[in-house]
Amino acid sequence: MQALKELLYKMADDQLIIGHRNSEWTGLGPILEEDIAFSSMAQDKIGQAQALYKLLHTMGEQEPDVLGFMRNAEQMHCCHLVEVPISNYAFSLMRNFLHSHAELIRFEMLTGSICQPLANIAKKYRGEIKYHVMHGSTWLKQLGNANEDSNQKMQQALAGCWNLALGIFEPSPYETDLQKENIFEGETALKDRWLETISPIIGKASLKLPPHNEWTPAFGGRTGNHTLHLQPMLDEMTEVYKIDPSAEW
Amino acid sequence: MLTKPQILEALTEVMDPEIPTISLVDLGIVTGIEINEINDVSVTLTPTFSGCPALQVMEDLVRAKVQTLKGVGKVKVETSFDIQWNSDMITDHGRQMLLKHGLAPPPKHHGYIELDILSDVACPQCGSRNTDMRSPFGPTLCRSLHYCKNCLQGFEQFKPVA
Known part of the structure; x- marks a missing residue:
């Protein structure tokens, strides 16, 4: 039960936080279609x-709104990749590409x-x-191959995202339980498939992965150890809700 | 005693709040109807998109409609992912009704979606296939943006979803 809950919390928190970060582009997108x-x-x-x-909630946890809006940073299970600020558009695009591919594979495994x-x-x-995923892969190839300037921006974004993205796959204390009980194959299997999937797309976009000896995954998020960016984001996200948590919307 | 066909018939009059030409039945989101011996009715809906903001409204509309049926007992409406919606579940009549609203209906995908299937779409105004996809994301989660090079008009497609 605890193993399954840990898995659900990290998936849900990743979705909520990257969802909120993506929403920060509303009204600011570089072109209308990207804003949308x-x-x-x-x-x-x-x-x-x-x-x-x-x-x-059906497993005994609190109401969805309470889980989404009433927890502090140290109670959140999201990875560092999703919580850092949107930075420039290249960074947000790269983050969404790397994270969405991992999610798609994770959910395919979970079917x-x-x-x-x-x-x-x-x-x-x-x-x-x-x-x-189609959105991210299309833009990656488009911008990676457009001109020197766009290629350079995407390359910088990849360098900036890479170790954060490796943090998605921070092993949980329950990996063996999840496998034994046929709930989930685990973070290592997910990471291997993810690397297999994204590497050719990154190649087609004329971008290069950082050298292997520089891979240092940003772990900690899954156990509540976050970057300094998460708490201020949560404060902003929950400001209205916290004025009156019992309000009917 | 109420019957399932009666309930289904009534629900053909409940329209999608965002696309008022298509009923929830034609949209394919009514996935379960249960009636017990004292006419308590339970209806199950499946979301088109998990982030669809119309979900709550659709539940309310279904509940209100079923409550108007003569002799009905308690009415329960819930949303469940047990049967997952995909755009092939839209009926043929539903596809006609999408066109009536000016939306290109989604092509049948049989479980496989790639960019090609999304961009090969006929203009709902003039019928030409000489069209471009401008963005797979549109004004609502279920629509993509297109442009017809024949009649020089923008249009939207109800997105194929597997």
Whole structure:
């Protein structure tokens, strides 16, 4: 039970936080279509977080709104990649590309989970995230190959995101339990498939992964050790809710 | 005693709050109807998109409609992912109704979506296939943005979702 909850919390928190970060592009997108794309992806991801919180609620955790709005940074299970500020557009695009690919593979793996409600949710989400992945892969190839300036910006974004992205796969204390109980194959299997999937796309975008000896995954997020950026973001995100948590919307 | 066809018939009059030409039945989101011996009715809906803001409204509309049926007992409406919606679940009549609203209906995808399937779409105004996709994301989660090079008009498609 604890193993499954830990898995659900980190998936839900990742979706909520990257969803909120993506929504910060609403009104600021470099072109109208991208403004809409980031806003739509934000809406998808926050909706996905909500259904995962609902599932946690059926397992005895608090109401979805309480889980989403009333926890402090140290109670959150998201990885560092999703919580850092939006920075420039290249960075946000790269982050969304790297994270959405990991999510798509994670949910594809979970469609076979012994936990049936989670498998059902995973079947639904993979169809939605497919669009996020198509968006990211298309822009990566477009901008990576457009001109020297755009290539350089994407390369810098990749360098800035890489170790944060490796932090997605921070092993949980329950890896063996999840595997033994056929709930989830685990973070290592996910990371291997993710690398296999994104490496050729990064190559086609004329970008290079950082050298292997510089790979130092940003771990800590899954156990509540976050960057300094998460708490201020949560404060802003929950400001209105906290004025009157019992308000009917 | 109420019957499932009666409930389904009533629900064909409940329209999508964002696309008022198509009913929730034609949209394919009514996935379960249960009636017990004292006419308590339970309806299950499945979301088109998990982040769809119209979900709550649709539940309310369904509840209100079923409550108007003669002899009905308690009415329960809930949303569940047990049966996952995909755009192939829109009925043929529903596709006609999307067109009526000016939306290109989603192509049948049989479980497989790539960019190609999204961009090969006929203009809902003139029928030409000489169209471009401008963005896979539109004004609502279920729509993509397109442009017709024949009639020089922008249009939207109800997105195929697997």
